[in-house]
Amino acid sequence: MKLPSPWLLAILFIVSLHTVAGGEKPSACQCSRMDPKNRKNCGFPGISSEQCFASGCCFDTQVPGVPWCFTPLPKQASEECVMEVKARVNCGYPGIPLETCKERGCCFDDHIPQVPWCFRPIPVNDCHY
Structure with missing residues (x-):
């Protein structure tokens, strides 16, 4: 049995990345607010x-020794709410x-236990590629 050529395998890999990620370029906040040591x-x-952006991933070559093409932070309803969990500053109370959180002008995400669910937004003008 003849093995497929390396070029064919590379093309199939790229196409599969594009299909899995949906091919949507992540926002600047989803990329720049990721701590380099946490990049996947x-x-x-x-x-x-x-190729990286076409796969729905972030690309940044400025930090040596970490992945340059990496998984973005999850999307949020507002770009101001895109941040790593450790960057959340509490804006509410447990439960x-x-x-009530929205009335305070804050972000809300209750998907992760043991962290602030209601937290202060960060202005988007500090996000960049």
Whole structure:
């Protein structure tokens, strides 16, 4: 049995990355607010920024020794609410309802236990590629 060529395997890998990630380029906040030491590899050696973004991943070559193509932070309802959990500054109290949190002008995400669910937003003008 003849094995497929390396080029065919590389193309199939790129197509599968694109399909899995949906091919939507992440926002600047989803990428720049990620602590470099927390980056999870999302590409392959030699991937270009175009290939990385087409896969729905972030690309940043400024920090040596960490993945340059990496998984973005999760999307939020507002870009001001995109941040790592450790960056959350509490804006409420345990069990605060979504409505009360929003009335305070804060972000709400109750998917992770033991962290603030109601937290202060961060201005988006500090996000950059």
